[in-house]
Amino acid sequence: MLFEMVRGQVITDGWRSKEVHEALDLCLSCKGCKGDCPVNVDMATYKAEFLHHHFKRRLRPLPAYSMGLIMLHARLAARAPRLVNAVTHAPVLKSLVKLAGGLTTHRELPPFAAEPFDRWFARRTPLNPTGTPVVLWVDTFNTYLHAEVAKAAVLALEDAGCRVMVPGRAVCCGRPLYDYGMLGLAERLLLRDLEVLRPHIRAGVPVVGLEPSCVAAFRDELPALLSYDEDALRLSLQTLTLPEFLLDHLTDYEPPRLHRKAIVHLHCHHRAVLGADQELDLLRRMGMDAQAPDFGCCGLAGSFGFERDKYDVSMKIGERRLLPAVREAPADTLIVGDGFSCKTQIQHATSRRALHVAQLLAMAIEHGPDGPPGDRPERLYPD
Ligand code: SF4
Ligand code: SF4
Known part of the structure; x- marks a missing residue:
């Protein structure tokens, strides 16, 4: 259809085409096609570009x-x-x-953290002043909603001997803006991010992100949108997931041990853009018996499953593989998920809560190799 739109013979109203909009409406922007396609056809990017033009100078959906x-x-x-x-x-x-807001009433809105991460970090004294420097880039979701994940990441990095720095101003990759094709705003946000991070970028300090889709945005969308800016290209290469940083950038890193079983759900962007090897390698080096079957998409896919007319399809996608597997998991098995939306979907549809890999490291540090006793170990690690 995109081809026909560009040719202009069958579809004659170009970017304003309702038919193309309808065809792209159920795309989750999961980038599964980009990961699977031998020539990297990336429908999520086409969708973002289409929506950008389709709604230019017009009101968008709520x-x-x-x-x-x-x-x-x-x-x-x-x-x-x-x-x-x-x-x-x-x-x-x-x-x-x-x-x-045009959202489904079948879901609860995720609550905001009583204290955002940046405020918590600003009132503590960082450890390891001569340790390996690392910038911990905490995205919107882990700053304002799942702040405990970011605190766990500080604990894990400081336990590994690092000097953790957090940018003095908010850094947001703009991931939700791409999903709605708000590319002009996304570009302005990225330029602002570069201003905030420029000293670290130029000093070659690794930037560790926690939300897979945000790390993927710096790896994938950032160099595409700001291809004219060398610092953008540098930042895309310097941005790492927590396991990538710990395993590939710290010499002699010995992860804390946690001898527990785990079911790992990888965020679609993690699988398609970042690659999951280091995440699984870290869990195995911690001594975990970690299984990571391909569950496909959780169905929430950013805010897709929050939209009023997408709730049913979102639940059907989650119920294909991921949600039944979580329900069937033994109660002392850990459920692992780094993605904010994946965790939100699991919490919405099951009695379990997934933990971020940073929280597993914190659990190993705080409880030793056996982890906490009892079922549902996540109960001790809130969001
Ligand atoms: S839903 Fe995912 S796999 Fe399907 S077209 Fe959209 S981005 Fe590609
Ligand atoms: S080239 Fe990619 S998008 Fe085209 S049919 Fe093959 S997998 Fe699908």
Whole structure:
């Protein structure tokens, strides 16, 4: 259809085509096609480009503003997270909030952390002043919502002897903006990120990200959108996942031991763009019996499954493989997932909660090789 749109013979209204919009509407932007396709056809990027043109100078669907601009909403919410959580979880009010944002009423909105990560980090004294320097880049989701994941990453990096630095201003890759084709705003955000990170980029300090789709955005979208900027290209090469940094950049790194079974769900962008080898290698070197079957997409796919008309298809995708496997897992087996949306989907549809690899490292450091006793070990590691 895109080919026909460009040819202009069958589809004659170009970027404004409703038919092309309809055809792309159910694309999850999971990048599975990019990972599988021998010539890297990347429908998610085509979709972003199409939506960019399709809605130029026009109002977009409501979720583009409620979810696509989450980085702005989250910063505002961080001023009074308890109040915002009370409003977004109060009977009646919560439904009104979701309806106003074009979101399904079948899901709870994830609560904001009582204290965002950046505020927590600013009031502590960093360890290892002469250790290996590393920039911990904490994305919007792990700063304002899953702040405990970022705290666990600090513990794991400092335990490995690193000097952890956190950028003084928020750094957001703009991932939700690509999903809604808001590419102009995404480019402005990336230019701002470069300003914040430039001293570290030029000093060659590795930048460790926690959210796979955000790391993938710096690896994939950043050099494509800012191909004219050498620092953008450098940053895309310097940005690593936590396991990549620990295993590939620290000499003689010995991970803490955790002799537990785990089922690992890899975020689609992790599988398609980053590659999962180091993540699984780290878990095995920790002594874990980690299985990572290909569950496919969790179905939430960023904010796709939050949209009012996408909820049913989102649940059907999750119920294909991932959600039944999580329900069948023994209660003392760890469920591992690094992606914010994957974790949100698992929590929504099962009685289990997935932990980020940073939290597994924290668990090993704090509890030793046996981990915490009892079922559902994630109960001790909130989001
Ligand atoms: S849903 Fe995923 S695999 Fe399918 S076209 Fe979209 S990005 Fe590609
Ligand atoms: S080249 Fe890629 S997009 Fe085209 S049919 Fe093959 S796998 Fe699909």
